[in-house]
Structures are given as C-alpha cells and as structure tokens.
Amino acid sequence: MRFFFPTLLCALSLSAQTRDPFPADFTPSSCAPADSCQSFPRSSMPSAAFNFLGLSLDAEWIEAHAERILDSMALACRRQATCLATPGNTFAFCDDVLAAELQPLCEKLFGTNDRDRAQCVAFRDTYLLGIDQRAGTIWKEQQECAKKTAAAHDEPLEVWMDPPRLPAGFSGTVRFFALDPDKHVPVLARITFEGQRVYSAANPAGNPATFYPIEYALKYTRVPNAEGHTELVPPMIIVTAPAYPDAAGGPPWPEMRFRLAADVPTLVVEMTPPAEKLRRGANNVTIAAHDAATGKPVEMRVYVGADAIGNTNTPLSIEVDKSGHRPEIWLRSLFDQYSDVVVARASP
Numbered sequence: 001m002r003f004f005f006p007t008l009l010c011a012l013s014l015s016a017q018t019r020d021p022f023p024a025d026f027t028p029s030s031c032a033p034a035d036s037c038q039s040f041p042r043s044s045m046p047s048a049a050f051n052f053l054g055l056s057l058d059a060e061w062i063e064a065h066a067e068r069i070l071d072s073m074a075l076a077c078r079r080q081a082t083c084l085a086t087p088g089n090t091f092a093f094c095d096d097v098l099a100a101e102l103q104p105l106c107e108k109l110f111g112t113n114d115r116d117r118a119q120c121v122a123f124r125d126t127y128l129l130g131i132d133q134r135a136g137t138i139w140k141e142q143q144e145c146a147k148k149t150a151a152a153h154d155e156p157l158e159v160w161m162d163p164p165r166l167p168a169g170f171s172g173t174v175r176f177f178a179l180d181p182d183k184h185v186p187v188l189a190r191i192t193f194e195g196q197r198v199y200s201a202a203n204p205a206g207n208p209a210t211f212y213p214i215e216y217a218l219k220y221t222r223v224p225n226a227e228g229h230t231e232l233v234p235p236m237i238i239v240t241a242p243a244y245p246d247a248a249g250g251p252p253w254p255e256m257r258f259r260l261a262a263d264v265p266t267l268v269v270e271m272t273p274p275a276e277k278l279r280r281g282a283n284n285v286t287i288a289a290h291d292a293a294t295g296k297p298v299e300m301r302v303y304v305g306a307d308a309i310g311n312t313n314t315p316l317s318i319e320v321d322k323s324g325h326r327p328e329i330w331l332r333s334l335f336d337q338y339s340d341v342v343v344a345r346a347s348p
Contacts, residue, residue, distance in 0.1 A: 026184040031085035031145035037077035039130030055122040082240040091139035155181035166262040170218040178210040188240035231339035234260035266292040275344030300331040
C-alpha cells in the first residue's frame, strides 16, 4: 500500500507543462483492461477515507455526486488502462500518472464551493488509493498480454523536459516526460545524468525517471575544444527504456542520449593595455573578467603559455622577450565554473 501520491501531486502542480503529458489522442492498447480503475465499494468509501487518510466523507454527498465525478474520470482511467498494458511501465507509475492527471478535477467540477470541493478531494484521493491497492494484480495480467503482442517501434520515444531549458546556475526541480510514439501514453524510463549521481525522492524506486520531479543542481562536464583548451558543456542525458529506437532511428536500442538543454555561463574579458600594445620586457597589465549575465567580477587564473602568473581583476606583469615573442594569454576557472578563455593568441 502506498501513500505518497498526494505529495507527488503537489510537486507536479508547481509549474505549467511545456507539453501535455496526458494527450487526448492516445490509442488504446488491445491489452488494456475494460475497467482498470477498480476501487473501494461506494458504501465503504467513508470508512476508507477516515481509516486510511483521516478524511471525512459524507455518504449522502457521495450518493449525490459520485456518478458525476466518475464520469469525469473516465478518459483518464482509459488512458491508465493502456499505460498498464505498455511494456516496461509499472503499476505504481501508471497510478501516479492517473493521480496527477486528476488533480485539477475537483476545482473544475465544483469551482469555489468550498464544501463540495473538499468533499470531492476526499472522494478523489480515497478512490485513487483504492485503485492503487488493486492495480498490481491487473497490471501483471496486462504486462503478460503486452509481452506477447508488442511490436517493434519505428519511432523513438517522444521525450521533453520541463522547464525546456535550464539557466546557468540552475538549482531546483526538473522533470522529463516520455510518450510512446505509437499510442501516445506516458512511458516510464530511467533518466541518468552522465557523470553525476542524482536521486529522485518522488519516484518509489528512488532513481530519476520520466514524469517524477527531480531536484537537481546543474553541473557541467569539461571537454577539449578546437583551441587546444577545455570548455564546459551540459551533461549528457541518458534515457533508458527497452524496446525503443534511439533518436537517430534504426533498430531498437535500450537507451537514447542527448545533451541537457542548459545555458553555460560566459565571461566578458578585457585586457588593459591590450595585447598588441605590449612592449618588449616587463609590462604591467590588468585582465578584467566579469560574468556576462550578472556583471559580477569573476576570479580566473591567468596563464601566459603554460605558466600561471596570477588572477584576473588584479595587477599583473607579463614579460615579452627581446624578439617580441609573447606566449598565448589565457584564463582558466579556479572553481571549474567557466570554460577556458583565450585572451590573446601567441605573437609570432
């Protein structure tokens, strides 16, 4: 028995979706059960609400409004039935998707009527709990059917992220969503941040996965670049869902990879005097560096060739030999927060 889904509902309501994770154009599965939303008998709803959730449900109110609520749940329940019959989906995942889809139900039905809305919420949450208790048995039957009838997919999973792009310095909640390309129903897939260990408390398994909120602090990967230095790039995201091809098409692969959509912090750098004004011998210079977005000064290590000579935003001395040759002047982040920056190429 699971009691975590109301918390998940609150988390999912915090931001608007960039796409609908519950599309109306889904295609029912031939393995989908006729009635997957099996819950407590109506006569047992008041006692179940009190015993399991500490909620008060009025029997007369149930009699007056239950049919209207269940009719409004019908489409979501049909989608849940196909979710249960989708290979790789767990019943816990499908129940959580159903619960999230039904979260705005009571406000839509009863608006500002506080008593009716509160009774509806109690009815909805109790009904969902009853579904959750019974879904495991239904799910086992549908998964067996799905394994026998599953066909190869010609298209990859439809995957997107909310928010669609992370700003530099992001720390907060991010969600990934995946839809089956044929049936347009949610798919449970493992999300891995390459080179990082990330957990998701909202997912029963504890691992980052599609649909579930992930608390994430943006971290970058340092890679070589064409200038012979290194730059920061967002991490690769690995989506693991068996029996789906990757984004490039072709035969089924167990995973698809893409670079996380995220901004990389950049610098504005100015050297005084500029490199072309340097004279033979010792030159007093200052290399100012500040963040392009915030305008705040940034401390970077200053290199002349392979030698570190000091830090940005402080007076420095750069030596130019008698031949007029000067090595490359470049910067590296002290705290691995910025890409290397070439201030001036080596002079001839």
